[in-house]
Amino acid sequence: MSEMEPVIGLEVHAQLNTRTKLFCACPAGGSVEPNTHICEICTGQPGALPRLNGRAVELAAKATLALGGQVNGYSLFARKNYFYPDLPNGFQTSQLDPPIGTGGSLSVAAGDGGRKAIRLNRIHMEDDAGKCVHDEKRDRTLIDLNRAGVPLIEIVTEPDLSSSREAMEFLKTLHSLLVRLEVTKGRLEEGEFRCDVNISLKPKGSSVLGVRGEIKNLNSFKFVGQAIDYEIRRQSALYESGGRVEQQTLHFDHLKGETRALRSKEEAHDYRYFPQPDLPPVLVSRVKLREIVQSLPPPADTIKESYKELGLKEDTVTALLDRPGAQAYFEEAFKRFPEAKRLGTLMVELFLPALRQSGTDPQSAVMGPAKLAALARLMSDGVLTKKAAYDLFPELFETGADPRQLVEARGLSRVRDESTLQGWIMEVIAGHPEEVKKYLAGQTKILSFLVGQLMRLSRGTADPQKASASLTQALEDLRS
Amino acid sequence: MTQLWQLNLAQCSEGLKNKDFSVTELTEACLKRLTETEPAIKSCLAVLEDQALETARDLDRRGNDSSRLLWGLPLTVKDVFCLKGAPTTAGSRQLSDYYSVFEATVVRRLKAHGAIILAKTNCDEFAMGSSTEFSAFGPTRNPWDRQRVPGGSSGGAAASVAGFQVPGAFGTDTGGSIRQPAALCGCVGLKPTYGRVSRYGIIAYGSSFDQAGPLARTAADCGRLLQAVAGPDAYDATLADCPVPDFVNQRPLKPNELTLGLPRQFWNADLHPQVAKVLDEARNLLTKAGLNLIEVDLPNIKYAVAAYYILASAEASTNLARYDGVRYGFRQPDPGDLMELYTKTRQTGLGPEARRRILLGTFVLSSGYYEAYYRKAAQVRRLIKNDIEAALTRCHFLLAPVSAIPAWPLGSFLDDPLTVYQMDLMTLPLNLYGGPGLSVPAGLGDDNLPVGAQLWGKPMSEASLISAGRVLESLWPKLPEPQIPVI
């Protein structure tokens, strides 16, 4: 038996970052009671008609352009017909031919240290279904339609991926790009970025594809990796034992770490796609396209380079690019305080973790970029020690208070008043005659102990460098 | 002495303006007439007596507002229009207890113009049918002969106008469902251009064909009714984004200004002797008055019935997929599993014609048949559109019979769906094309049944179409009042 190699393609669903649903004005998202964000349109009431959300079209076009694809000036919605309780109309409104976007590619780091371009087949818009909850006690399936009609783009790759590592790399790169473009909020735990994996094995060097399994609805990068590795092992074992891989739809059980066939459908699907007669063709004018192109931020690589030139570390750059809105926040702060490294450190060590904990967006944090810049400025001016700044941060983040005012009010600024410092120096010298004697005898290392004593006396408000210098001066003065 | 219920829409409006009678008096008169005639013609599924009287009294209290086109005028709407406060059934058992959660744009505009909605009228289930016999709630009877059908699917609407229950009504026309019952009942019916009137809140049958329009006793009344509802609506994405002309005050046309094209394929068709006789006479009257009649050719019209039933059924099959018993409407009690919930609910809730079209529509869209049927039919649709466009370059409007036979006895074709489909030959090509059409009574046959003729126009030509309709009306005999036994 010849050696087999995996052939992997992905279908990624990203929820578009719109206020309202794709075909009605209900809010898209928000954690509310079941069946609250619903209306006649998204629940498929008799007589209701869809109305396309223009913002969704812009975002889909933006994603297409950023991925190097071609935006089709004319695309159509189609009805994809099937019955399911979470599908109110009995059809999903999707795009078949032509979709909003065609082609494009995204390059990922390949195993050999180089880059590999993963080609994209298409990008299309569609509406999401509702959610089914299975109630075992009552033996019922319960349906919530809050999510029904929420806008998605589906990004379909060519089968260009050949390992779980590449697939995960691709998804992370794509996720960070779409989040940075604000095409999606991309919250994995909310299912706002999820994917189906198509995977088959073929003899190495052959161009004939094997029968594929389709693993549905994975919403974590880790699970994608695990599911692919499991499926490669499963299919390999089947080939080796002379068995046959069946074309089937699989579910990944992350607790057991294995894929499982979904209960086989009683019939093959026949979606009976046809142009959706309730919606006119989607037209994107060249003027609109140019507008979108101009709104695109520079590519991530360019931003990374420029950030590194500012002195930011790789980790910091990644953290800024991965968190939606973090980059804009940083740049806003940077305009007011042009010392990138100090700002970056504050963002990574204090601001971003605090956001994560409180579950807020950078844009909605009460501590705006100007406040963070002010805090950095206080540190760089030597007004605030690092320790004092870090101790103060939670309160600043919580209240959005002006750092300068707070420092003033609390009397936390470093003491630079010479006479106070001299007072502490006298006190230290008077209180530690033995150590002073040792210092004068040439044991200069004892100085750090004496500085420590001084800092203690000042409750941390003295500038350690200045204290050290003045204390040395005072000790040297004792010699004469 | 003339009764209030005998007045047409314009006369009612004039009388209200002159304070000859109040809105309440008019509404009460129509309600009384409706109650008396309803046992014989059964045009209504729900009579909204309380709401209507309340609205009437409210309008009287506030006084006439001339900016409101339909101030104080009693109307009926077909039961495919969503209206709050009454069931919206579309003639289906599936929706027999369904209350809409919103109002159709047409209904909202009618109310905003001061109209009083007296009743919701009967129709073939989901507007699929040509006789109103496919209503789950029993057939409507033709006001001229209670043993005959009123036509359909807007049979209840036509009967309510022809039976003098109301001076005007709204129906929908997907393949002739306004024009054909108007012809069979002897009233005027207008199918506007596709995209002229919002479909929002109209229970869908064939989405690329459905169009709401008025039925009344004169073409001018149809113009007034259209005026109140036409024009862009943010809730229907398929509407044309263009201004609405004045349909009420149009310059009257002189007969010799009009050239009408008579499609050979229709006039040479096998017409019922009574229909042929009335239409021959009607044609002579036009020629005598100086209209220029020319023959035109629609070579692809022989494919129209097949193309229409493929496309409309395809759309219907998925428009009706929402009736699954999950969120609203009828549900088969105690289904064993989800599959049974779906199949038993739909089998019981939906009637035979709806199910037949769902099957046909499912078939023509299914894998392996899409190209040969659905796509091919869409190509033929363009051929037919091209034929009609070409014919309309040679004349102002096309003139055609509406139905090859007059109203037929109840039950005649229940077991013969294909024949009924073929009977739509002279109405449905207009829906494939999308232009407006006006059905006008051409006279009464010796069998005392009305015969109608229709005009077809270019998209958005309703204003001149109505003017042309007024010319025909003025030349053709005015129908007497049908004799309906009153209780």
Place this chain on the structure above:
Amino acid sequence: MTINTDSALAMARLARLDLGAEPADLTKLAEDFDRIVAYMDILAEAETAGIEPMYSPMENTAGPRPDEVLEPEGSAGKAELILEQAPERVGRFFSVPRIF
């Protein structure tokens, strides 16, 4: 294309219709269906090479709507009205027999 009881049943299944257990009814239905489809086959004669399909007569439509809440008048409590129509409910959920 010829329609028999098997193809009629397959379509019914896709459309979630239950054609019933009576063989006579089913035979009649398949025959009607077959006659209708046979009639539709007239389209094969039409010369449509190079003809663009026409899916709708719509023209000059307005563009998409803005991404803003735009509710018709009197929409307050709409979600509740919708839920009231449910044939079966558990709390605020619609409910059906359990799927798996």
